[in-house]
Each structure stands twice: as structure tokens, then as C-alpha cells.
Amino acid sequence: MKMSKMFVQTLREFPSDAEVVSHKMLARAGYIKKLTSGVYNYMPLMWRVLKKIENIVRDEMDKAGAQELLMPFVQPKELWEESGRWDAYGRELMRLKDRHDRVMCLGPTHEEIITALARDVLKSYKQLPVNLYQIQSKFRDEVRPRYGLLRGREFIMKDAYSFDTSQEGLNKEYENMAKAYTNIFNRCGLPTKMVQSDSGAIGGSVSHEFMVITDTDAGENDVFYCDDCDYSANSNHAVSKLLPAEVDGAKYFTKTEVIDTPNTHSIEELSKFLNIPSTLILKTLVYIVDKKPVLALIRADKAVEETKLMNAVGGVEIRIASSAEIAELMADKGFDAVPGFIGPNGMDGITIIADETVRDMKNFVVGINKTDRHLVGANLSDIPAIENYVDIRLVEAGELCPQCGRPLKVTKGIEVGNIFQLGTKYSKPMKAFYLDENGKAQPYIMGCYGIGISRTAAAAVEAHHDEHGIKWPISIAPYHVVIVPVNIKDELQMKVAGEMYEKLLSAGVEVVLDDRDERAGVKFKDADLIGFPFRVTVGKTINDGLVEYKVRETGEVLTLKPEEAVEKLTDIILSK
RNA sequence: CGGGAUGUGGCGCAGCUUGGUAGCGCACCUCGCUUGGGACGAGGGGGUCGCACGUUCAAAUCGUGUCAUCCCGACCA
Secondary structure, eight states, rough: GGGGOOOOOOOOSSOTTTOOOHHHHHHTSEEEEEEEETTEOOOHHHHHHHHHHHHHHHHHHHHTOOOEOOOSEEHHHHHHHHHTTTHTTTTGGEEEEOOOOOOEEEOSHHHHHHHHHHHHOOGGGGGGEEEEEEEEEEEOOOOOOTTTTGGSEEEEEEEEEEEEEEEHHHHHHHHHHHHHHHHHHHHHTTOEEEEEEEOGOOOOOOEEEEEEESSTTTEEEEEEEEEEOOOEEEEEEEEEBBBOOOOTTTTTEEEEEEEEEETOHHHHHHHHHHHGGGGGGGEEEEEEEETTTEEEEEEEEOBBBBHHHHHHHHHHEEEEEHHHHHHOOOOOOOOOOOOTTTOSSSOTTTTTEEEETTTTTTSEEEOOTTTEEEEEEGGGGGGGOOEEEOOOOOOOTTTTTTTSSSOEEEEEEEEEEEEEEEEETTTTTTTTTEEESSEEEOOEEEEEEEHHHHHHHHHHHHHHETEEEEEOOOOOOOOOEEEESOTTOOOHHHHHHHHHHHHHHHHOOOOOOOOOOOOHHHHHHHHHHHHHHOOEEEEEGGTOOEEEEEEETOOOOEEEEHHHHHHHHHHHHHOO
């Protein structure tokens, strides 16, 4: 490729709307151009990177025994009604109508389509197991698209679906995919951590996410992990053993009574006012799950993990209640209390979920739905009976590993892939059955496996860059080498550069010749920004028969004869 | 959706307070000069100032509405 003909425009400055480093770099280096919020043009350089990633994914998926196919973007509403997700998926689903007013959507994922396809084709146990995958654009009308390619509304994803006759078969395939995923990300130059996670809107029981660990804002997930064993989990799923805490308030309260606690709207104010640790306060939070209020009870020094709470209620959408909604709830129940004084008593008909931390509390403090008052010295017999305690607690770093008891640590992660055990979540409602050895209809045992292709590219930039630009791993770089003749009017420089270009090309190296009539500085800046793994500079030293060879990743510089440089590059690149 | 902000050539911005018919840097085109880390000089092209309505002799500037974009919170590849 001649640089003078490349469809690319690098910018002197970072675009003002880019926040994270991958977005800034990709936009400035001419890889992407935004069309509208969360929707990007992939320029030729970007498309080459994406194809490289796709091909690594294909190679590993094929090796793992999966078969590639391609399903439509456009999907009919009816299939989504069969699975029950037309309503459950919510506003993230991009919906549209055709000219006959038939309702369709743009696929955010393809469980419905693949299940419908499988039930038509996979009629016998003899045809199973099968794993099918595709690579295509997906559409999710994200509430808040951001961070460039990391969270778009249209993005490229590899999604795979497995069909088995037994849980054992699924377990095996799940392991198989986990291995393939580890290989894929390693080959992309992206070490990942496989962490336990909540299965969210996709559904199912067991699921893991592949996280690229980062210390920047681009990591939108908190990952808790243990250095002493293999435990790691997304914060929406992490569990821990608590550190010892004072949970019996007997030494502060000699009897159970209602007392005045003026202006104690926060836990901090209340514990200061009563001069007790917050571990002796029972906190009551009001959430709205699927439009209905839910009370969450938890020891006040701990925070609620909303995904856990939502799962405990069995809902699909959760948010903390607004003060207006709380006021409405209070009025409805005949109370006059503001947040800070809410409690579980008298909340007939409202779902109450209590965290496990509540179980051991004795002689504690609790709100009683009266502003400026609390009940102190209370015990579990003083509040509505709790049938079962569930874990709705957000884990904190320093709490103890559930497996080995050592302190947990926390870090940020970018989720680039995940794997789910779906079981019969789709096959049963969609009546996707095969006939077993006895001629009996059985639902498929399914798994699904996703990789964000475009997100992986962005994550690679997050992981590999410096202040000058991108430092692509060789395996996914758009080109391997850029050759920079310093002065294109110098005949010898151009001749040698041209010869090296041809030799590298015919050897199978992906090479760009920067034949633009620009000063050397401009070409060097662009080479660093775009992130070619290797640069060969043909300058004045060519008069002594030498060129400069430079490695982007390490900054290593060698002065070599042109043929030596060609040989070295060919060896390194073709061995990868 | 709640909270905050911003819309002026491809990119980054000024002008708006105090209305008078659009400017700077980069990029782009031409010529000259220069050629190892984003040179220099001269000339040139490109914007109905997001959109609509209103106020006014006159609106980028004031008012109302609307759309879009970005940031902070709940989602997920």
C-alpha cells in the first residue's frame, strides 16, 4: 500500500468528544469516523484490524469444532414473543416496522433465530452435539453509548450457540469454548482474566466473562479477584466472607424503644448521633424493580449490588427510587417519613428482600417510617418476619475470598467476551426438540458464547499505546511495516525504499510505503500514531548502504543493510 | 430516563455579555523554498453560524421551541 493513496486522515489534535484513550487514538489516527452517536465508519485501517481479529476468532472456533454461518440482522417480532423476550429485552432492542406494518427488530443477539433454525434442522440425537457461530454487526440501543468502539449501538460481534443432549455435553463444550477464548485473546496480544459473572438478559445459570484488566476508565466493570487462589468475579456476581464486625448493640441499648434522632438523614449522621458503629444499623433502601417498589434491607456499612437484588426479585429492570416515588410509597402506606427514616414495618404488600448480613444483627437500630425517629435496641422479632436471607451485597476489596479466605482485591476490566450455559431457557419455550434414542422429544441443552470483535480492537488499543499513539500487537496490526523514505526527491532513497517494499510484499509481509511528499517529522509522527509495529527509515545513511530499523513496541533501533532489514522483518513477521 | 454542558468550513477554537452581515490555527489547492521528529513565504478554495418560529431597519449574537452531540448515574460484547 502506498501511503499517498491510502484513504485515511490523521488529525493533529484529539477530537473533543473522545474521552478514553482508545477512542481518542482511533479517531485521531484515522481508524474510525463517527456517523452518529454510537455508530462508526470503520476506515480501511480499522477494517484490516477487525478482519485480523475475526480471522483469529474463525481459526480458533473452527479448530474447536464450531461451524460458521450467517443469520439475518432483521428479525420478526414473533420469534421474540416465543422466547418471551420481546417485552423482557426492553428498550435496548431496536424495533422497526416494514411497509405492511409488520413489526421487526434489528438483532442484538441471535438466540431466537438460531433456536428456530435448529429446531427445523436438528431432529435427531444423532445430529448432536453442534456448535454454530457467526460474525456480524449487532444492534443495541444502549441507554448511553460511549467510549467509541467500547460501547457502540452498532458493533461487530462473534456469537456462537451450542446444542447438546445432556448437561455433561454442555459442560464439555463450555470448557472447550473457554479454552478457545483464552487462545483467541492470547493470540490477539490481550491477556484476559476469566471471571464469574451474572448472566443478565441473556439468561441461564452459569456464565463467565473474559476481562482485559485495565486501570483506566475504559474498564467499566469491577473485577474482584484473589491472588492466592483462582477466584475472580464481576462485582455483579462476586461473593465474599465478611470481616468480623460488631453486630450486637447490647452494650449501647438496654431496651427496645423509639427515640428521637433529629436530622439524621444519612447513615453517617445517624451513627455519629448515636455514637455507634454503622454495623449496628439496619439500612432500608427503596428500589423500583419493573416499576414496582421493593425494599432492600442490609447492614448499613454495606452497599446493595443492584443486579443481585434484581435477580432476587426476579425482575429485569432495576433502579433506586426517586424521592418522589418514596414520598408516594409513604403516603400510600399512611406514613410521613423522608429517606433516612424508612423501615420495613407496616409495609404490607411490598416485596422485602433482606441481605444475609441482616441475619446476625442484634439490638440494632432501624427506621420506623417516622421522620426524625428510629427504633433502637431492636431485634429481628421487631420487624416483619424474613423468610429467607439472600446475598444482595456489593463486595468490597479487603473482604475475604469465598474459596480460600485470603483478602480479595479489586481492579477494572473491559469485558471482551463471555460464555453462558443457557440450558433449556430457549429450547423449552420455543419448543425446540430433538428425538432421543427412545424416540422421545427432548429440548436441546444450549450454551452461547460471545466475543465483541470491535470492542476487542478498542481494548487492544487501551492495552497497547503510549503518548505518541498505538502500539499494535503484530497479530492484529493493520500492516506490519512502514517504509519511510526521508526525501522522496532523493533518487537513491526512493530506489532502495521501493526495492525493499517489493521484496517485503512478495515475501508476504504487509507493508506500507510512505511515499508522501512530506517532511520526515510528519511521517514519523503518523507512523507512531497509526502504530505500525516496525518502521524502516531510508535516509542519508543509504549513501553508506544502511537503513534504520525501528521497533514500535520497544523503541529498539538498529542500523542495517537493506537486505538484512528485509530478512529480519520477514523472519520475525512470518514466524508469528 | 434523571443531572450537567455544548452546537460556528474536515479537525481544534474565538466572536455572543454590549445585534451592524463571520474570523484564527491545523488540514486542503497553487507556486517557491525546505527534507531525520508535526518547517517557512506568497497566493487560493471552502461555512445560509444545528433547525424552526419570534423580536428588530438589521440576528451567529436577544427570546421561545425543537433536534443533535458530549459528560456523570442504572445496561452489556
